[in-house]
Amino acid sequence: MLPNLRRALLFRHCWLAGAPAARCKGAMSAAVTLDITPSPKCLFDEPVSISVRGLSPLQAVTLRASLTDETGVLFRSSAQYTAESSGELDLTRSPSLGGSYTGVEPMGLVWSLLPETPFRRLVKRDVLSPFYLNLEVYEGHGTAGQPLAKATNERAFLGEGVQRIPVREGKIRATFFQPVGVGPFPGIIDIYGTGGGLPEYRASLLASRGFATLALAYYGYEDLPKQMKEFHLEYFEDAVNYMLGHPQVRGPGIGLLGHSKGGDLVVSMASFLKGITATATVNGAIVTVGATLRYKDVIMPPIGADLKRIKLVKPGLANVVEALNSPLEAENRKYLIPIEKAEGKFLFIVGEDDQNWKSELYANMAADILLEHGKEKPEIVVYPGAGHYIEPPVFPMCAASMHFLVGLPVVWGGEPRAHFLAQEGAWQKIQGFFCKHLAEESLQSRL
Incomplete structure (x- = not known):
């Protein structure tokens, strides 16, 4: 009233x-303001505080967020709130009463974004430009009429002063990101999964946090192989040697970070190549998947899969978690990557609800193999409720999208809020892991 x-x-x-x-x-309406602090401009992985002022005491309002990706796909979220008796609404302490999420969630409008086009995942292709998150406040628990206030949160992927340097040396197709300041810096090679191309957004954010990072393409880019059929580890060895010889990369070793298919690639690199000090995988495997891997006279064929074990969740949407053959079976142990040969440290980030494959099984097998050979047990961090695509904060969870090997959309698993918390935790864990094994105390103190 x-x-x-x-x-x-x-x-x-x-x-x-x-x-x-x-x-x-x-x-x-003009008296209502929507504020973003400490600044409407930030890096994508940074939290902000969102507040509304000038409302009536206990006024019911709806906040709506929207973001358009580089392909034109619109992502939306909304939440219903009641203003405090002071007429202020602060998302750090005010609970959402309904909409895309409920409860006190300061960044809920971002992590709960959903695509209007089915089976689309939010991906950043051009790290030189930001994403623009548009925020609006509407009167009542709906979005009819004109907004009372608007604001835009500019979320960038390249910290001020970070250098983006394309790398075309020999066969290497990559991008080197150099942090701000006086080097040399701890070095990381970043490798993604079956989507191919040259994703740079995780590498650019890591460089913004003080790591000299090489985003490495390995297929589906320029003159690299067009399909996932066969890869040569010598290509990845060239990338390692490039980093070890770079004047802005501090030695004596570097780190590797791989997600999904990139996970089994970085485990293979750590197992066969020199100069690897620390390897982190995010929902990766310890068998070769999808393509043969060669190194000198060693041939590692991919572990097989049984398409009959793919289940249709509904027409046009599949669950593939049981498709790969199990490395626990005696006849399949020959497909295991010889991780016992590795000299560096390992971190396995696992989404407990990963529906792409059994990431937790692979992590535990890696631990057993290393311990059997007298090596140090790897660090394994399992996140309940997290799915396959564990990205930097605060990417919205992708519930389902196209799987390039399967040829149709698949579910990836996860519950949105738990997945958001996992991404926050994993991002800090990954940086802490590399700081511990690669970095000097000054960088460690930032975390």
């Missing part, structure tokens, strides 16, 4: 003053 009473009194005041009612309504 209070908002209605305030509007009635305001209307009466304006009428007595001889002003049109429409003008009074506009004056009331």
